[in-house]
Amino acid sequence: MGYDLKGRNLGKYLSQKKDGSYRLRYKTKKNQVIDKQAKTLKLIKLELEKLQKNDLLDMSNINSKTTLDQWFDIWLNTIKVNLMQSSRNNTQTYYNRIKKDLGWRTLDKLSLVVIQDAFNKIPTEHSRKTTKITLVDCLNSAVEQGLIYKNPAKRIVVKLANSLDSKEDDDVKYLTIQETRQLLEFCNEVDYHYLNLFEFTLQTGLRVGELCALEWSDVDFKRKRVYVNKSLAYVQQPDKKMKLELHPTKTKAGVRYVPLTAKAIESLNKQLILHEKVSNERKTDLPNVFINKCGRLLNPFQLGDNLRKRFLGRIREHYPSFQNLSPHMLRHTFATRCIEAGMNPKALQKILGHERLETTMDLYVHATEEFKEEEIVKLESYFDKLDNNSNIIPLKKYG
Numbered sequence: 001m002g003y004d005l006k007g008r009n010l011g012k013y014l015s016q017k018k019d020g021s022y023r024l025r026y027k028t029k030k031n032q033v034i035d036k037q038a039k040t041l042k043l044i045k046l047e048l049e050k051l052q053k054n055d056l057l058d059m060s061n062i063n064s065k066t067t068l069d070q071w072f073d074i075w076l077n078t079i080k081v082n083l084m085q086s087s088r089n090n091t092q093t094y095y096n097r098i099k100k101d102l103g104w105r106t107l108d109k110l111s112l113v114v115i116q117d118a119f120n121k122i123p124t125e126h127s128r129k130t131t132k133i134t135l136v137d138c139l140n141s142a143v144e145q146g147l148i149y150k151n152p153a154k155r156i157v158v159k160l161a162n163s164l165d166s167k168e169d170d171d172v173k174y175l176t177i178q179e180t181r182q183l184l185e186f187c188n189e190v191d192y193h194y195l196n197l198f199e200f201t202l203q204t205g206l207r208v209g210e211l212c213a214l215e216w217s218d219v220d221f222k223r224k225r226v227y228v229n230k231s232l233a234y235v236q237q238p239d240k241k242m243k244l245e246l247h248p249t250k251t252k253a254g255v256r257y258v259p260l261t262a263k264a265i266e267s268l269n270k271q272l273i274l275h276e277k278v279s280n281e282r283k284t285d286l287p288n289v290f291i292n293k294c295g296r297l298l299n300p301f302q303l304g305d306n307l308r309k310r311f312l313g314r315i316r317e318h319y320p321s322f323q324n325l326s327p328h329m330l331r332h333t334f335a336t337r338c339i340e341a342g343m344n345p346k347a348l349q350k351i352l353g354h355e356r357l358e359t360t361m362d363l364y365v366h367a368t369e370e371f372k373e374e375e376i377v378k379l380e381s382y383f384d385k386l387d388n389n390s391n392i393i394p395l396k397k398y399g
Contacts, residue, residue, distance in 0.1 A: 069103035203264035205334035208327035234301035
């Protein structure tokens with residue numbers, strides 16, 4: 001793994017020199033070491049893509065008789081080499097769900113029936129969805145390389161009849177308005193340290209890694225916005241040890257300005273006071289907006305783990321019906337509230353940092369039952385206006 005001058009992980013083969021230029025050091029499958037330089041990160045990444053593509057085309061022993069396990073390893077380590085380590089780990093986890101049933105099969109023997117049978121054994125719909133995304137992407141590359149004619153994984157059904165999936169396992173979770181109030185009331189009375197973090201997330205929809213990486217220099221109080229440009233990840237190293245790493249945002253669209261509401265600004269002002277108090281008590285001086293109770297970096301993994309295992313239990317002592325809780329649920333909640341308020345989907349896409357509008361619509365926007373009922377009332381009102389409008393020309397009758 002290489003790093004830039006600010007310590008951010010650039011991925012395998014890449015690094016930044018002291019003069020600001022970028023270096024690529026790549027070893028081909030034929031053990032030829034290629035060393036290149038470029039002025040910008042974009043140019044050096046293009047060079048890497050060319051080398052990887054040529055390397056893949058040179059692998060004459062790869063054909064339709066290659067097993068899925070073999071192709072997945074090539075795909076992950078060649079075509080997907082620039083994935084962040086956290087995304088790489090997730091991709092491997094998703095594939096491992098079908099590895100036993102499908103990994104030994106050759107590419108030309110992967111029929112829809114065989115693949116669907118393996119997917120039917122995956123216990124939850126959310127797990128089936130994430131695994132399907134991985135397999136479709138992997139086999140799309142096999143089609144592009146001429147190893148198979150079409151991708152059978154595209155037609156996999158992930159929503160099964162008579163599924164035993166629980167309601168809590170739905171892939172999209174968000175807090176109701178009542179639960180949001182209960183969460184903030186609990187923090188205000190019992191665990192104030194995380195109140196500002198939760199309020200800010202519910203007003204901005206930032207990802208947990210982006211929240212943990214956010215620095216005071218990224219906050220523009222005058223223009224009422226924050227600049228999101230990095231993410232903090234807890235990543236497993238080659239020696240199996242875990243380490244906090246600063247990465248670029250999840251996608252190119254992740255680099256963005258997020259406008260701040262009055263409540264978000266209020267939360268930041270309160271966080272300034274809390275930050276100074278904790279830093280003085282713990283004798284620390286981090287530039288990060290949100291820190292833990294010891295004045296150190298807020299670990300995104302531990303934050304999520306604490307919410308699910310400790311924080312949620314304490315909340316349920318006060319509110320027994322409170323559903324699951326995670327940092328990502330707060331992001332989902334923000335997206336849902338935005339849609340309920342009538343925000344333009346394209347604007348929401350930009351705020352959330354999604355590359356595709358479909359991601360915003362399909363994965364984050366699940367209107368509440370109350371909201372759907374309100375929308376039906378609007379529709380009825382609209383129909384009433386149409387019926388009462390005497391200027392409407394009636395349809396001609398035929399027959």
